[in-house]
Amino acid sequence: xxxxxxxxxxxxxxxxxxxxxxxxxxxxxxxxxxxxxxxxxxxxxxxxxxxxxxxxxxxxxxxxxxxxxxxxxxxxxxxxxxxxxxxxxxxxxxxxxxxxxxxxxxxxxxxxxxxxxxxxxxxxxxxxxxxxxxxxxxxxxxxxxxxxxxxxxxxxxxxxxxxxxxxxxxxxxxxxxxxxxxxxxxxxxxxxxxxxxxxxxxxxxxxxxxxxxxxxxxxxxxxxxxxxxxxxxxxxxxxxxxxxxxxxxxxxxxxxxxxxxxxxxxxxxxxxxxxxxxxxxxxxxxxxxxxxxxxxxxxxxxxxxxxxxxxxxxxxxxxxxxxxxxxxxxxxxxxxxxxxxxxxxxxxxxxxxxxxxxxxxxxxxxxxxxxxxxxxxxxxxxxxxxxxxxxxxxxxxxxxxxxxxxxxxxxxxxxxxxxxxxxxxxxxxxxxxxxxxxxxxxxxxxxxxxxxxxxxxxxxxxxxxxxxxxxxxxxxxxxxxxxxxxxxxxxxxxxxxxxxxxxxxxxxxxxxxxxxxxxxxxxxxxxxxxxxxxxxxxxxxxxxxxxxxxxxxxxxxxxxxxxxxxxxxxxxxxxxxxxxxxxxxxxxxxxxxxxxxxxxxxxxxxxxxxxxxxxxxxxxxxxxxxxxxxxxxxxxxxxxxxxxxxxxxx
Amino acid sequence: xxxxxxxxxxxxxxxxxxxxxxxxxxxxxxxxxxxxxxxxxxxxxxxxxxxxxxxxxxxxxxxxxxxxxxxxxxxxxxxxxxxxxxxxxxxxxxxxxxxxxxxxxxxxxxxxxxxxxxxxxxxxxxxxxxxxxxxxxxxxxxxxxxxxxxxxxxxxxxxxxxxxxxxxxxxxxxxxxx
Amino acid sequence: xxxxxxxxxxxxxxxxxxxxxxxxxxxxxxxxxxxxxxxxxxxxxxxxxxxxxxxxxxxxxxxxxxxxxxxxxxxxxxxxxxxxxxxxxxxxxxxxxxxxxxxxxxxxxxxxxxxxxxxxxxxxxxxx
Numbered sequence: 001x002x003x004x005x006x007x008x009x010x011x012x013x014x015x016x017x018x019x020x021x022x023x024x025x026x027x028x029x030x031x032x033x034x035x036x037x038x039x040x041x042x043x044x045x046x047x048x049x050x051x052x053x054x055x056x057x058x059x060x061x062x063x064x065x066x067x068x069x070x071x072x073x074x075x076x077x078x079x080x081x082x083x084x085x086x087x088x089x090x091x092x093x094x095x096x097x098x099x100x101x102x103x104x105x106x107x108x109x110x111x112x113x114x115x116x117x118x119x120x121x122x123x124x125x126x127x128x129x130x131x132x133x134x135x136x137x138x139x140x141x142x143x144x145x146x147x148x149x150x151x152x153x154x155x156x157x158x159x160x161x162x163x164x165x166x167x168x169x170x171x172x173x174x175x176x177x178x179x180x181x182x183x184x185x186x187x188x189x190x191x192x193x194x195x196x197x198x199x200x201x202x203x204x205x206x207x208x209x210x211x212x213x214x215x216x217x218x219x220x221x222x223x224x225x226x227x228x229x230x231x232x233x234x235x236x237x238x239x240x241x242x243x244x245x246x247x248x249x250x251x252x253x254x255x256x257x258x259x260x261x262x263x264x265x266x267x268x269x270x271x272x273x274x275x276x277x278x279x280x281x282x283x284x285x286x287x288x289x290x291x292x293x294x295x296x297x298x299x300x301x302x303x304x305x306x307x308x309x310x311x312x313x314x315x316x317x318x319x320x321x322x323x324x325x326x327x328x329x330x331x332x333x334x335x336x337x338x339x340x341x342x343x344x345x346x347x348x349x350x351x352x353x354x355x356x357x358x359x360x361x362x363x364x365x366x367x368x369x370x371x372x373x374x375x376x377x378x379x380x381x382x383x384x385x386x387x388x389x390x391x392x393x394x395x396x397x398x399x400x401x402x403x404x405x406x407x408x409x410x411x412x413x414x415x416x417x418x419x420x421x422x423x424x425x426x427x428x429x430x431x432x433x434x435x436x437x438x439x440x441x442x443x444x445x446x447x448x449x450x451x452x453x454x455x456x457x458x459x460x461x462x463x464x465x466x467x468x469x470x471x472x473x474x475x476x477x478x479x480x481x482x483x484x485x486x487x488x489x490x491x492x493x494x495x496x497x498x499x500x501x502x503x504x505x506x507x508x509x510x511x512x513x514x515x516x517x518x519x520x521x522x523x524x525x526x527x528x529x530x531x532x533x534x535x536x537x538x539x540x541x542x543x544x545x546x547x548x549x550x551x552x553x554x555x556x557x558x559x560x561x562x563x564x565x566x567x568x569x570x571x572x573x574x575x576x577x578x579x580x581x582x583x584x585x586x587x588x589x590x591x592x593x594x595x596x597x598x599x600x601x602x603x604x605x606x607x608x609x610x611x612x613x614x615x616x617x618x619x620x621x622x623x624x625x626x627x628x629x630x631x632x633x634x635x636x637x638x639x640x641x642x643x644x645x646x647x648x649x650x
Numbered sequence: 651x652x653x654x655x656x657x658x659x660x661x662x663x664x665x666x667x668x669x670x671x672x673x674x675x676x677x678x679x680x681x682x683x684x685x686x687x688x689x690x691x692x693x694x695x696x697x698x699x700x701x702x703x704x705x706x707x708x709x710x711x712x713x714x715x716x717x718x719x720x721x722x723x724x725x726x727x728x729x730x731x732x733x734x735x736x737x738x739x740x741x742x743x744x745x746x747x748x749x750x751x752x753x754x755x756x757x758x759x760x761x762x763x764x765x766x767x768x769x770x771x772x773x774x775x776x777x778x779x780x781x782x783x784x785x786x787x788x789x790x791x792x793x794x795x796x797x798x799x800x801x802x803x804x805x806x807x808x809x810x811x812x813x814x815x816x817x818x819x820x821x822x823x824x825x826x827x828x
Numbered sequence: 829x830x831x832x833x834x835x836x837x838x839x840x841x842x843x844x845x846x847x848x849x850x851x852x853x854x855x856x857x858x859x860x861x862x863x864x865x866x867x868x869x870x871x872x873x874x875x876x877x878x879x880x881x882x883x884x885x886x887x888x889x890x891x892x893x894x895x896x897x898x899x900x901x902x903x904x905x906x907x908x909x910x911x912x913x914x915x916x917x918x919x920x921x922x923x924x925x926x927x928x929x930x931x932x933x934x935x936x937x938x939x940x941x942x943x944x945x946x947x948x949x950x951x952x953x954x955x956x
Contacts, residue, residue: 236880278660289667298674312675320668327664331657345950353949357942365935371670372931378673381927383682385869387877387920394935514849576882593882602849656945682871685915751884777888784913786871786885 003068006056007147009049010097013104014137016045020130024123036119039126040111046133047104054101057146058088066156070094070146076158076570078542079166086170087161092295092311093146095174099291100136102175102182107133110186110211117207124193125186132185135318143311160542160570169229177222177249181287183215184252187259188284191277192326195333205267208280210629212263216256217625223249224618232580237512237589237606239614242391244299247370248290254363255283258356265352269414271343272353274334279356281330285323286363292319298374344416351409358402365394403458403500406493407465429468433461445509455504462497466490484631492624499617505610512607514593518600519548526607528588529553533560535599543568543575548601552581552588565592565601587611684784684792684803691718691798692782696772699749699757706746706772708798715824716744718792719768719808720780722752723760725788731807732764738813739767747771750780750788793817795824850894861897864906865890869920877920 020042027035057070061084066072074090089095107129114122140146190208194200201207226249231239240246259279266276293299296312343349369386376384407429411422437456441448470490473482515523517532524530533549545566552559561579568575578591589606596602686692691708698704711718719735721728739745747768749757754773774780783792784803793802802820804812852858862879868889870881878886878893889910896906910918 236876236882238876238880241876274657282660285664292671296671296675298671298677309675316668316671316675319671323664324661324668327661331661334657342949342951350946350950354946357946361935361938361942364938368934369931371667372928374674374677375670376927377677378670383915383917384927385917385920386931387869389867389920390931398935398939516849594887682915682917685911686913751888777885778892781888781892781913784915786914 002056002059002063003065003147003149006053006060007145009052009056010137010141010147013046013049013053013100014134014141016042016049017130017133017137020046021127021134024127028120028123033119036123039123039130042130043104043107043111043126046130047108050097050101050104050137054088054097057094057097058085060147061085061087064158066153066158067149067151068146069148069150071158072150072153072156073159074161076160076542078569079158079161080541082171083161083166086165089174090161090165090170092308093140093144095178096136096140096144097146098175099178099182100133100140102178103129103133103136103185106183106186110189114207118201121193121197121201124196125189128189128192128196129185132189132322135322139311139314139318143308143314157570160568163543163566163568163573163575164233166542166568167229167233169225169233173222173225173229176218176225180215180217180219180222180256181249181252181290183211183218184256184280184284184287186211186215187280188326191280192329195277195326195329198333200273205263205276206634209260209263209267209634212256212259212280213625213629216253216260217622217629219249219253219256220618220622220625223253224615224622227618228615231611232578236591236604237608239611242366242369242388244370245290245294247366247391248286248293251363251366252283252286252290254359254366255279255286258359259283261352261355265349269343269349271349275353275356277334278330281323281326285319285326286367288315288319288323292316293370299370346412346419347416348409348412348414351405351412355402355405355409358398358405362395362398362402365398366391369394400454400458403462403496406496407461410466410469410489410493425468425472426465429464430461432464433457436460449508452504452508455500455508459497459500459504462500463494466493466497483633485628485634488624488626488628488631490624491627492621495617495620495622495624497617498620499614502610502613502615502617506608506614510606510608510611513605515603515605516596516600517603518598521600523603523605525588525605527554528607529555530588530590530605532601532603535601538564538566540566542570545574546592546595548592550579550590559588561588561590563590563592563603565595582612584612585610682786682805684800686784686800687802689800691794691800692779694772694774694779694782696748696774696779699747699754699771699773702754702773706770710770711744711746711794712796712798714744714796715821716746716794718746718748718783718794720748720750720783720785720788720790720792722750722788723756724752725750727807728789729764731789731809732767734808734810734813735767736765744769748780748783748785749773750785751775751777793820795827850890852894852897857897860903861894864893864897864903867907867920868893868910869918871914871918 020039023035023042024039027033027038060068060071061075062081064071064075064077066075070091070093074087074094075084079087087094089098107126110125110129114125117125187208190204190211194204226246227239230241231237259276262272262276262279265272292312292315295308296315297309298312343353369391372386373384376382408422408426411426434457437453437460438448440456441453467490470482473486511526513523513525517523519532519534522529522531529552531551531553533551535546535548538545538547543566545564547562547564550561550563552561559581561581563579564577566575566577567573576591576593578589580590581588587606587608589604589608591604591606593602593604691711693708695705695707698706717738735745745767747770749771751774757771757773772779777785787805789807791804791808792800793804795801801824802816804816850861852861865879866877868878870876870878870883870886870889872883872885873881876886878890892910893906896909901909907919
């Protein structure tokens with residue numbers, strides 16, 4: 001019964017979304033303001049019914065209704081209740097419903113927070129979002145209905161949620177990611193609305209900025225959480241695999257970053273409008289392309305959902321319409337919007353443009369690497385694979401000039417500046433960036449790893465240069481006049497540097513060992529003694545297996561950790577729950593591999609110095625974004641004139 | 651309108667991508683073709699499941715068009731193709747089995763439960779011979795011609811559709827040859 | 829602070845895959861082994877390399893590579909052995925052939941394109 005209510009709610013949501021597209025559009029055409037003003041009502045209607053549908057599906061899970069196929073395949077009676085809540089988005093159909101729910105949520109937010117936005121424009125924004133909703137809800141109803149029933153298997157315990165997903169990270173990672181992916185649709189809608197109207201309001205950037213930042217913050221959080229979760233959960237110490245689905249989240253993030261920076265220029269200097277519009281369209285387009293890649297089966301990925309070419313065909317058609325249509329609109333209308341002089345070669349605008357060029361190059365490279373196997377196979381030239389070694393090889397060389405630029409560009413003035421002016425303050429910093437890491441490595445490590453040194457140099461350059469600017473600004477204007485957006489930039493840029501440090505040190509000085517251990521044996525790793533104390537039988541709510549007790553001894557104190565090997569009762573899938581001893585400067589990671597003869601196990605041990613800094617940096621970037629987002633100047637009176645050019649923060 | 655080229659570039663790139671995405675929908679990235687098609691079976695000597703003193707070698711397969719099917723009792727998908735394989739065997743198709751990384755007792759039991767279409771079964775306990783064949787999972791089925799040359803490798807469950815689409819045309823052309 | 833000092837002081841060597849389950853005679857062989865494992869794909873979990881993957885086939889292939897490294901075979905010999913059986917797909921790093929030219933030179937091409945756009949934007953001081 002609940003499932004049918006859910007399905008019916010979804011149909012009603014589709015009705016409201018359709019009305020949102022049709023009625024206000026008629027109003028715009030005929031000039032009837034009541035029709036134009038009715039848009040918010042349809043948004044609210046859509047939101048309510050999508051919410052009902054989502055709640056209905058959740059209730060099906062909580063009540064173990066296995067006559068609903070989706071619940072049968074993603075849950076089990078013994079699944080803990082909090083995982084049942086997450087299991088709603090554990091498969092394709094439910095995660096699409098989550099997508100639609102989040103889209104409706106963003107739409108509601110836009111409606112509620114845009115009271116002062118000019119009606120002609122606002123309505124167009126909502127119509128665009130409504131059209132997207134129609135596309136997605138139709139997709140759900142026609143190819144991915146989560147409420148489908150089956151009545152053959154009536155006494156099942158449920159096929160259980162994939163054990164890999166039965167982890168804390170699963171609670172946060174997908175919703176955060178979706179908030180980001182879907183959130184970019186708002187900036188997208190703002191861009192399309194502007195192109196549709198054929199003119200750009202003077203405060204367009206002011207309105208678009210908070211929405212873009214909010215979505216970008218969510219995506220940053222989602223990616224950081226995903227990386228941390230993979231590290232915890234997969235049992236083999238990796239935190240980024242350049243897997244197609246990971247790339248699908250990284251590409252919108254890169255473009256979103258470029259968009260934020262482009263918005264800054266457009267806002268301060270009224271330049272690069274065309275770029276900003278293109279980036280706004282591209283960010284969401286990449287979200288859509290990512291959806292396609294993950295759900296259509298064209299690429300192999302550990303994340304990929306169950307393959308169904310029919311779904312792939314629908315999404316592809318949707319992509320063609322939405323992305324093709326918007327890029328075409330851009331090609332036809334964009335030139336009518338820009339009429340300003342170009343910036344000087346050395347200026348903050350040009351530095352930001354160059355920054356965006358680098359980000360775009362990285363995005364294109366990742367895109368090409370990800371779809372290359374598809375290209376080759378499609379041309380009938382065989383099966384090729386492109387993996388982490390390729391991406392690492394091309395990503396690192398591009399990051400180097402970008403990181404250098406980041407430290408340089410922030411010091412430049414708007415419109416025109418000279419490198420000589422800032423050279424003096426920066427040369428000392430450059431020298432320190434090389435000398436200090438070198439000294440640190442000489443002092444604390446018994447050999448110098450070139451890559452680590454390079455990474456540390458770049459990170460120090462970034463941090464010192466950013467802090468130098470902070471110091472100069474405080475001296476010029478005092479602490480209180482800094483502005484949250486500026487502080488946000490400082491924190492976010494330092495966050496990137498922190499992540500670089502984490503990557504450089506953990507990759508350069510990490511140690512890994514595969515050992516055969518039985519209870520009572522010990523192993524040595526990077527100066528620690530790892531003891532395998534004992535092994536016990538393990539029994540959990542929906543799994544059984546073995547739990548081992550290990551101690552980590554560094555000569556001064558002993559820590560105890562409990563790696564597990566679980567076999568999930570329903571799917572008989574074996575999972576390694578690795579145990580990690582964490583402190584801010586290193587992780588000791590123990591994972592049980594395969595049981596060997598008699599009582600021994602193959603055990604994988606990792607020493608990972610500074611690895612937590614990778615995610616700490618990610619959260620700093622998030623914090624920076626939140627600081628910039630909540631800068632009152634930009635939120636309360638978005639209609640006001642942009643802040644004056646000279647010395648203005650980003 | 652000089653700018654129009656640059657403005658159109660994103661659409662063009664996108665259109666290009668869409669074409670390949672479309673092509674990609676009818677491909678299957680998980681399934682790799684065997685690089686050994688056209689080459690003779692590698693030399694192997696595997697103890698036969700029913701009588702471990704005897705061995706299964708490529709010589710057993712020579713002289714006729716046959717199938718070499720990789721299976722194991724731990725492979726749940728193998729159950730799905732068993733009915734079809736038995737049908738093929740009853741129609742006269744010679745099928746040889748490669749029991750992949752399995753326990754012989756469990757394998758024998760599995761055959762009792764799900765049926766036995768195989769003329770002979772070689773047990774590859776370590777998986778070394780499987781590596782020589784380029785096997786990367788179970789089930790897989792190889793089409794071998796009368797000279798012992800590998801003609802085709804099918805990955806996954808063998809069903810009516812892939813049999814008709816991929817195997818029958820090959821078999822018919824092979825039958826015409828000396 | 830002491831923890832930091834201690835952690836750093838205890839760093840033994842740069843990233844290594846010291847492998848007590850796969851003991852090798854010389855550091856050169858150890859380096860070869862860990863290098864090869866990172867270059868080869870696990871065909872079951874198709875986005876993981878042989879060093880990281882937990883799959884049965886990965887274990888077997890690791891054993892195979894280990895045996896060959898122990899015998900003193902060269903990188904090329906080992907790679908050829910595996911690609912003869914599994915094709916180029918088993919290589920994580922696509923070989924630089926005509927087929928992958930775009931892949932390897934693509935990024936440079938994009939960068940060039942980007943610089944051209946940058947140059948035109950900043951050097952053309954006229955109204956568009």
